[in-house]
Amino acid sequence: MRDELDLRSFIRVIADFPRSGVQFRDITPLLRDPEAYSSALKAMTAFVKDLRPDCIGAIEARGFLFAAPIATALSLPLVPIRKEGKLPAARASVDYALEYGTGQLEVHSDSFVTGARVAIVDDLTATGGTAYAAASLIESLGGEVVGLAFLIELAGLGGRERLHGRNVYALMTLP
Amino acid sequence: MRDELDLRSFIRVIADFPRSGVQFRDITPLLRDPEAYSSALKAMTAFVKDLRPDCIGAIEARGFLFAAPIATALSLPLVPIRKEGKLPAARASVDYALEYGTGQLEVHSDSFVTGARVAIVDDLTATGGTAYAAASLIESLGGEVVGLAFLIELAGLGGRERLHGRNVYALMTLP
Numbered sequence: 001m002r003d004e005l006d007l008r009s010f011i012r013v014i015a016d017f018p019r020s021g022v023q024f025r026d027i028t029p030l031l032r033d034p035e036a037y038s039s040a041l042k043a044m045t046a047f048v049k050d051l052r053p054d055c056i057g058a059i060e061a062r063g064f065l066f067a068a069p070i071a072t073a074l075s076l077p078l079v080p081i082r083k084e085g086k087l088p089a090a091r092a093s094v095d096y097a098l099e100y101g102t103g104q105l106e107v108h109s110d111s112f113v114t115g116a117r118v119a120i121v122d123d124l125t126a127t128g129g130t131a132y133a134a135a136s137l138i139e140s141l142g143g144e145v146v147g148l149a150f151l152i153e154l155a156g157l158g159g160r161e162r163l164h165g166r167n168v169y170a171l172m173t174l175p
Numbered sequence: 176m177r178d179e180l181d182l183r184s185f186i187r188v189i190a191d192f193p194r195s196g197v198q199f200r201d202i203t204p205l206l207r208d209p210e211a212y213s214s215a216l217k218a219m220t221a222f223v224k225d226l227r228p229d230c231i232g233a234i235e236a237r238g239f240l241f242a243a244p245i246a247t248a249l250s251l252p253l254v255p256i257r258k259e260g261k262l263p264a265a266r267a268s269v270d271y272a273l274e275y276g277t278g279q280l281e282v283h284s285d286s287f288v289t290g291a292r293v294a295i296v297d298d299l300t301a302t303g304g305t306a307y308a309a310a311s312l313i314e315s316l317g318g319e320v321v322g323l324a325f326l327i328e329l330a331g332l333g334g335r336e337r338l339h340g341r342n343v344y345a346l347m348t349l350p
Contacts, residue, residue, distance in 0.1 A: 012264065014263035014264055017263040018260065018263070024263045026263050026264060028254075028255060028262070028264070028283055028286075031246075031252070031253040031254070031255065032230065032252035032253060032254060032286065032287075033252065034246070034247070034250040034251060034252060035250075037246075037247065037253065038247060038250065041247060055207065058240075060236050061235050061236035061239060061257075061261070062239075064236060064237075064239035064240050064243065065233075065239050065243045065253070065255075066243075068239065068240045068241075068243045068244050069243050069244050069247045071206075071209070071212075072209070072212065072213060072216060072244045075209040075210075075213065076209060077206070077207035077208065077209060078206040078207060078212065078240070079203075079206070079207060080203060080206065080240075082236075085193065086236075087203070088189035088192040088193070088199045088201050089187065089189055089201060089203070108203055111203075111207065112207075
């Protein structure tokens with residue numbers, strides 16, 4: 001099993017994607033190394049398990065790659081939190097600002113019962129905007145966000161401050 | 176463990192989504208039932224394992240929800256096959272027609288070595304257009320598509336004919 005430092009070597013930096021000035025963190029090298037992927041999932045799953053959640057809030061699309069194995073490993077319901085226009089049934093939505101651009105997140109209104117303990121899972125948090133929006137969305141439906149798990153936290157973009165007071169885990173913090 | 180017939184009860188039909196006349200198959204009830212989700216994954220994983228693939232080609236976005244647990248269960252590399260503009264590094268792309276609208280699929284050019292045995296995983300096939308495009312994309316990079324696994328196949332839309340000659344598995348066939 002590799003340690004955390006080693007896992008960082010599976011994250012590739014792509015300059016100027018999706019727009020000039022953005023240093024994109026590409027997780028595909030990690031995904032194609034089964035040992036690295038499994039090691040990352042193991043650490044994230046341990047954090048999520050300790051939250052004693054009732055379900056996993058899975059943020060589209062890369063978040064699905066971590067949320068799905070975590071939910072199945074812990075035998076927990078998976079609730080997709082999707083971009084605008086993807087979910088077909090009655091839903092709640094929230095607007096949010098991204099590091100680059102803006103978006104809207106949606107969740108089915110029947111995703112969980114009032115008071116359900118929800119753990120949010122995504123691949124990366126930068127400004128915290130997506131995660132904050134997802135948490136607000138879940139809380140607007142009566143869910144309780146008991147924690148948020150990320151593979152990567154980008155330091156210095158305000159994410160940690162924006163999610164202040166919440167139980168946040170990131171396997172690795174990158175500059 | 177529920178049987179296949181029972182798993183169908185976790186697929187909800189939403190009329191006229193995303194446009195009038197389309198009967199959308201909503202898999203979110205299955206995702207939020209850990210036993211149903213796990214049972215579906217077990218069957219799909221067994222098919223994929225028998226293909227002896229070198230890696231899993233995971234079609235964005237709902238395909239990620241099945242490909243990721245299958246890849247991790249079998250300790251196989253996961254290669255994301257994504258919509259246009261999502262993958263940051265050098266990539267190959269292919270145009271395709273959807274049941275509703277058109278799209279473009281992309282894959283990183285360094286995703287696998289020539290001759291790699293690739294199993295494609297997605298949640299649903301209707302016309303077979305997305306899966307056919309994904310297979311063409313993989314083959315254009317020198318990969319060998321050894322099979323395709325779906326949760327759902329919609330009958331009567333030509334998918335099976337379009338993927339003729341390929342090793343195709345669908346856990347359930349719906350009208």
